[in-house]
Amino acid sequence: MASIIFFLLLALSFTASAQRQTNITLGSSLTPITNSSWLSPSGLYAFGFFRQRNGYSIGVFLSGISLKTVVWAARRDDAPVPSNATLLFTSDGRLVLTSAQGGDTLIVSASQPASLASMSDSGNFVLYNSDREIIWQSFDHPTDTLLPTQQLKAGAELFSPVSETDLSTGIYRLKMQNDGNLVQYPVNTPDTAPYSYFSSFTDGKGDNVTLNLDPDGHLYLLNSTGFNIKNITAREYPTKETINMMKLDADGIFRLYSQNLTRNGNRSDVWSSTSNKCDPKGSCGLNGYCVMKDKEAECTCLPGFEFVSQGNWTSGCERDFDAESCKDKNGSSTYTMEELSNTEWEDASYSVLSSTTKDNCKQACLEDCNCEAALFTDGQYCRKQRLPLRFGRRKLGSTNLAVVKVGRPISIMDRKDSKEPITEKKNLGTGRTILIISCSFVAFGLAMVPICGIIIYRYHVLAYKKVPSNDSTGLNEEFAPRAFTYAELENVTGGFKEEIGRGSFGTVYKGIISSNQKVVAVKRLEKVLAEGEREFQNEMKVIGKTHHRNLVRLLGYCHDGHHRLLVYEYMSNGSLADILFSLEKRPCFPERLEIARNIARGIVYLHEECETQIIHCDIKPQNILIDESRCPKVSDFGLAKLLKSDQTKTFTGIRGTRGYVAPEWHRNMPVTVKADVYSFGVMLLEITCCRKNVDWSLPEDEAVLEQWVYQCFQDGDMDKLVGEEVAEKKQLDRMVKVGIWCTLDEPSLRPSMKKVLLMLEGTVEIPIPPSPTSFITAI
Ligand SMILES: *[C@@H]1O[C@H](CO)[C@@H](O)[C@H](O)[C@H]1NC(C)=O
Numbered sequence: 123m124a125s126i127i128f129f130l131l132l133a134l135s136f137t138a139s140a141q142r143q144t145n146i147t148l149g150s151s152l153t154p155i156t157n158s159s160w161l162s163p164s165g166l167y168a169f170g171f172f173r174q175r176n177g178y179s180i181g182v183f184l185s186g187i188s189l190k191t192v193v194w195a196a197r198r199d200d201a202p203v204p205s206n207a208t209l210l211f212t213s214d215g216r217l218v219l220t221s222a223q224g225g226d227t228l229i230v231s232a233s234q235p236a237s238l239a240s241m242s243d244s245g246n247f248v249l250y251n252s253d254r255e256i257i258w259q260s261f262d263h264p265t266d267t268l269l270p271t272q273q274l275k276a277g278a279e280l281f282s283p284v285s286e287t288d289l290s291t292g293i294y295r296l297k298m299q300n301d302g303n304l305v306q307y308p309v310n311t312p313d314t315a316p317y318s319y320f321s322s323f324t325d326g327k328g329d330n331v332t333l334n335l336d337p338d339g340h341l342y343l344l345n346s347t348g349f350n351i352k353n354i355t356a357r358e359y360p361t362k363e364t365i366n367m368m369k370l371d372a373d374g375i376f377r378l379y380s381q382n383l384t385r386n387g388n389r390s391d392v393w394s395s396t397s398n399k400c401d402p403k404g405s406c407g408l409n410g411y412c413v414m415k416d417k418e419a420e421c422t423c424l425p426g427f428e429f430v431s432q433g434n435w436t437s438g439c440e441r442d443f444d445a446e447s448c449k450d451k452n453g454s455s456t457y458t459m460e461e462l463s464n465t466e467w468e469d470a471s472y473s474v475l476s477s478t479t480k481d482n483c484k485q486a487c488l489e490d491c492n493c494e495a496a497l498f499t500d501g502q503y504c505r506k507q508r509l510p511l512r513f514g515r516r517k518l519g520s521t522n523l524a525v526v527k528v529g530r531p532i533s534i535m536d537r538k539d540s541k542e543p544i545t546e547k548k549n550l551g552t553g554r555t556i557l558i559i560s561c562s563f564v565a566f567g568l569a570m571v572p573i574c575g576i577i578i579y580r581y582h583v584l585a586y587k588k589v590p591s592n593d594s595t596g597l598n599e600e601f602a603p604r605a606f607t608y609a610e611l612e613n614v615t616g617g618f619k620e621e622i623g624r625g626s627f628g629t630v631y632k633g634i635i636s637s638n639q640k641v642v643a644v645k646r647l648e649k650v651l652a653e654g655e656r657e658f659q660n661e662m663k664v665i666g667k668t669h670h671r672n673l674v675r676l677l678g679y680c681h682d683g684h685h686r687l688l689v690y691e692y693m694s695n696g697s698l699a700d701i702l703f704s705l706e707k708r709p710c711f712p713e714r715l716e717i718a719r720n721i722a723r724g725i726v727y728l729h730e731e732c733e734t735q736i737i738h739c740d741i742k743p744q745n746i747l748i749d750e751s752r753c754p755k756v757s758d759f760g761l762a763k764l765l766k767s768d769q770t771k772t773f774t775g776i777r778g779t780r781g782y783v784a785p786e787w788h789r790n791m792p793v794t795v796k797a798d799v800y801s802f803g804v805m806l807l808e809i810t811c812c813r814k815n816v817d818w819s820l821p822e823d824e825a826v827l828e829q830w831v832y833q834c835f836q837d838g839d840m841d842k843l844v845g846e847e848v849a850e851k852k853q854l855d856r857m858v859k860v861g862i863w864c865t866l867d868e869p870s871l872r873p874s875m876k877k878v879l880l881m882l883e884g885t886v887e888i889p890i891p892p893s894p895t896s897f898i899t900a901i
Pocket residue numbers: 143144145254
């Protein structure tokens with residue numbers, strides 16, 4: 123439909139005709155295909171359905187021309203409706219869109235019922251009450267366009283569309299501020315100078331300043347007594363057979379368009395707010411910056427970064443190397459600094475050094491693992507930034523110097539030297555599974571590690587001997603767990619009679635060791651690689667040597683024929699999931715913090731303190747067990763490597779979210795201890811809020827916990843998360859911040875578990891976490 127129709131050759135005497143209006147009475151209706159709009163008397167403007175994307179939307183447009191001449195859109199962010207929708211001006215005076223999917227939508231919300239509507243030749247769509255007073259008009263609710271005689275009033279804004287074909291709200295705004303200044307900003311920024319990219323410089327010119335457009339294209343500001351305080355466009359443009367309108371375009375520039383109304387007449391922009399297409403801030407997405415080339419804007423990634431999606435500038439850029447750690451073991455940085463002159467971005471500095479030099483600034487950033495880039499301004503300030511960097515652009519004449527950290531390629535040798543003490547013992551022959559490859563990727567090529575292991579081992583053995591064990595298991599206290607025969611365990615469990623749980627690895631039975639009446643949990647591993655006895659034995663030794671009050675103790679194992687069983691101490695209070703997600707057992711807030719700290723202690727031990735580093739790979743509330751004194755203990759660690767390949771499916775997240783699984787799992791990146799930090803972070807948020815990380819029974823904005831937490835954190839409304847007033851505000855704040863840090867996409871930005879513990883204990887300051895760049899990514 124909407125073929126290019128005519129334009130009446132209106133010899134418009136504009137002012138006279140603009141008064142004319144078509145009256146629309148109660149009970150009238152429109153459909154997208156037939157009777158799709160109400161025309162103004164001259165047929166110039168229409169109110170009704172227009173084609174957009176895969177359906178129809180409602181608005182005011184120049185009758186019969188393309189999408190470009192939609193001058194006002196109703197509910198622009200709603201999805202277009204199918205062709206069987208109906209717009210009804212109801213008998214009780216409301217404009218209602220009835221979509222066949224059911225559900226009526228109010229198109230405009232007026233303060234009282236209307237008794238008449240009208241479409242005028244000025245392009246204004248108006249609702250009147252029974253006293254013929256205007257109760258609503260489209261001129262008071264502009265979207266992205268200003269028509270002749272229309273005013274942008276103090277406090278009002280225009281918002282750019284997403285693109286020429288998608289009129290929903292885009293990323294720029296033009297605001298007529300209450301202080302008299304006309305200013306442009308990116309959306310979702312405060313109305314402050316650092317974010318603006320256009321200003322009329324008329325602040326302080328009094329209240330109620332308006333932006334006005336005359337039919338001849340004259341655009342100017344009037345103060346409340348009607349004085350012209352600023353001309354924005356100076357020239358007068360032809361009005362014969364044309365309409366001049368102002369529009370804020372998708373690229374953030376506002377332009378004056380001259381629309382030729384004759385048949386086949388074209389539209390041309392006769393004036394624009396800037397000729398520099400890099401002026402609007404944010405056109406290049408995160409970590410990119412805008413450069414002018416031949417009068418066109420071009421987006422470039424920061425050095426060392428590449429586009430998230432090639433050819434799509436708004437997708438932004440990400441680091442093109444695996445930033446595992448920022449310093450090597452010698453404490454020297456694994457980065458170098460690169461300079462970008464005349465480049466600037468949002469100054470979200472977390473630290474500013476003054477009276478410094480360029481070289482000192484570079485060095486300061488290099489030595490600070492939080493610093494990803496720095497702006498050196500005014501010849502003396504060093505402003506350190508974290509990722510992501512927003513609103514990047516090259517600005518000629520700017521004296522700013524940007525320095526960005528660039529990683530040097532990390533070789534295998536460097537990896538060994540890297541900060542994380544990686545002491546995996548062996549190169550598994552079973553590297554077929556993604557899980558195993560990932561989990562032990564870091565271990566490859568680490569031939570020297572066993573030697574280190576022995577040295578550390580000695581040290582630890584001595585250390586252990588000095589500390590008397592308070593954990594009396596009644597079994598022998600050697601480091602190696604005891605080997606059982608299958609028959610013995612059959613006996614212990616009474617023939618595997620009492621099942622107490624099922625996990626990713628198999629079924630768990632309760633049992634009693636008759637010699638000392640010790641209650642134990644016997645786990646029958648069902649999905650374990652059948653291979654290598656030695657491997658299994660080795661793994662048992664590794665697990666058996668772990669000894670920490672926040673880890674479930676392995677007491678013994680059985681490797682008998684094809685049977686693989688593990689004997690653990692028995693935990694009488696079930697799992698963390700049982701107490702977190704049930705109303706009755708729900709821990710009070712101080713207890714939640716204590717639980718979180720204890721779990722963190724257990725994981726710190728696995729990562730940094732035990733003889734062989736163990737990456738858990740499956741941290742979740744179901745794998746945290748609770749003993750009789752409600753102390754949490756991490757279980758199932760060290761088993762990830764024994765899983766069969768098809769078990770990697772266990773780690774798939776839930777519907778559109780990642781669950782507990784760190785994003786690098788899905789990117790085939792090496793999985794390090796930072797994957798555990800991620801899972802811990804998700805769980806920490808669950809502990810804080812006592813709810814599951816995804817719960818679709820909640821309102822949409824609360825359903826995904828990470829998203830909701832960040833929202834509440836930004837709004838400073840954290841009590842909402844706990845659902846009650848908590849006295850321990852600082853602790854709550856700490857837990858939330860740590861949770862956000864841990865669940866960042868970029869592994870290198872996540873703190874180590876040791877740091878996490880320090881932060882939870884309150885011994886170190888927690889910096890304000892950066893905004894998570896994406897909450898949901900494809901799995
Ligand atoms: C439309 O309504 C207005 C206000 O009631 C009235 O002045 C005008 O004459 C009407 N126009 C037409 C064409 O009926």
